[in-house]
Amino acid sequence: MTNLRPLDQLLAGARAPLGSHIQLDLGHDAGPLAELTELLTRMNGFTAFNAGVQVFHAGTAGLGPELGRWNEPSTWKNTYAGLADGLFCFGQDLFGCQFGVINNREVVVFDPETAERTPIGAGLDDWAAWLLEDPPVRGAHQFATAWQDEHGALEHDQRLIPLQMFTMGGTYDFDNLVAKDAVICMRIRGPLAQTIHDLPDGAQVHLMTDRAPAAKPGSKQLAYAELDVFADYNSFMVQDETARFEPDRAWTRALITDMIAAREGVIGVGTARRTTVPVILDVRSEAPDDDFDGWDHVTEAGLHLESGKVIVSMLDYSTAVPRTAVPVGDYTARVYAKGFGTISSDGMHGDDFYHVVLWPGSIQDPFILKPYPEPLSPG
Structure with missing residues (x-):
């Protein structure tokens, strides 16, 4: 040898x-x-x-x-x-x-x-x-x-x-x-x-290069988490820890057409890719400003949180999935998405990014605040 x-x-x-x-x-x-x-x-x-x-x-x-x-x-x-x-x-x-x-x-x-x-x-x-x-x-x-x-x-x-x-x-x-x-x-x-x-060694680093949705004066941050979420079937869920929901045809159709869907305790978010995507969960005491510059697609829906813990995943309730503690109650959820123009032709690669902001508010049906005007690459 x-x-x-x-x-x-x-x-x-x-x-x-x-x-x-x-x-x-x-x-x-x-x-x-x-x-x-x-x-x-x-x-x-x-x-x-x-x-x-x-x-x-x-x-x-x-x-x-x-x-x-x-x-x-x-x-x-x-x-x-x-x-x-x-x-x-x-x-x-x-x-x-x-x-x-x-x-x-x-x-x-x-x-x-x-x-x-x-x-x-x-x-x-x-x-x-x-x-x-x-x-x-x-x-x-x-x-x-x-x-x-x-x-x-x-x-x-x-x-x-x-x-x-x-x-x-x-x-x-x-x-x-x-x-x-x-x-x-x-x-x-x-x-x-x-x-x-x-x-140089010892320099301070700010990793979040994406501009966050602007907060209104007096708004407090109640919870914050940076997550990597597996977007199976081009979607993920923001949900109460105790909520359980099996997607049906109407749910899937809403995610494809609007990239937003909702049921009791659950919000579905459509994504541009069917792989792991970066997601920020940002819980605030007040609504963010209505400034959508720099974002490709913005949606909103209501979410009831019964347990005080939020899971961001795709039908994964295992202990390995992070839980984010939030006050119990009704919330408005606004989903900001960007990077859709970077998606590869096979729908697997790109720099898409999702910022989910929750604040106390009444339950409402899902709707689109800013639609993305172009068809997405197939995922």
Whole structure:
């Protein structure tokens, strides 16, 4: 084993392949990309160190991210606003740190939170040797094993992402980590990287770049939560913790046509995508101002909260879903949505954003305050 080159040593302990056999051509006769061509033709994608490291497969058939699709700007790089340009990623670790090639000359590690690029070497052997020098840390082997023992194996399309980002003081404790789709993990952190990339150490960071609906004088904030919500069937629910409702045809039709629906204790919100979307739940003592500039679609409905706890999810009542404590009573709910013009043709990628404002008010039927004038991409 010791006479093997580092890349062969890495492959000897790998689980592979992730894709079907392929004759790959990345357009280079020398350099790291030529080495990658040879590697994937030999072994089309693999995991190492108990899936602490993942190398992408090429071609449509396979498990986990596909090499070409992963490197398309619309998949996740566009959320980094140029900070990921010139980087061809061929793999990632358990936390989404990218292994990439710059200009077919250098292999680097790309930090998804800061967009910093740490040089490793001039080729894939250098990369493999770097991993093999410290598998527990650089290959995330120790943590991958512990996570799998506690929570089971990740899906090939998943990575771990911290609830409180590592650069913001977040820890590697299980309580601070969740498994999410790998693309979503990158897209969530792109705006953060834009914000902090050039800041000196110790600088204060304001993460909320979207302008919140303006509050009226004297209004108090009663509760606030920033959430990542899985919008199954292009929708999610804002509801009382004790409410239970099974969607019917009328409910679905209202979400498709108006992007708002309501039943006792439940409001349905239509979304532009059918994947995880960012949602802010903002509970106030007074109604916000009627200023809809910068928002694509604005709707309103009534919501009765019997238990004093709000769930934002899609028919998920498990203990893993956050509960937001609010005063019991009747509320008006206004849903502000934006980013509809960024949705990809397949309805899976984009920068849509949803801000739900609740304030004490009478129960009313759902209606549209500002309609989005264009048809949305199919979801």
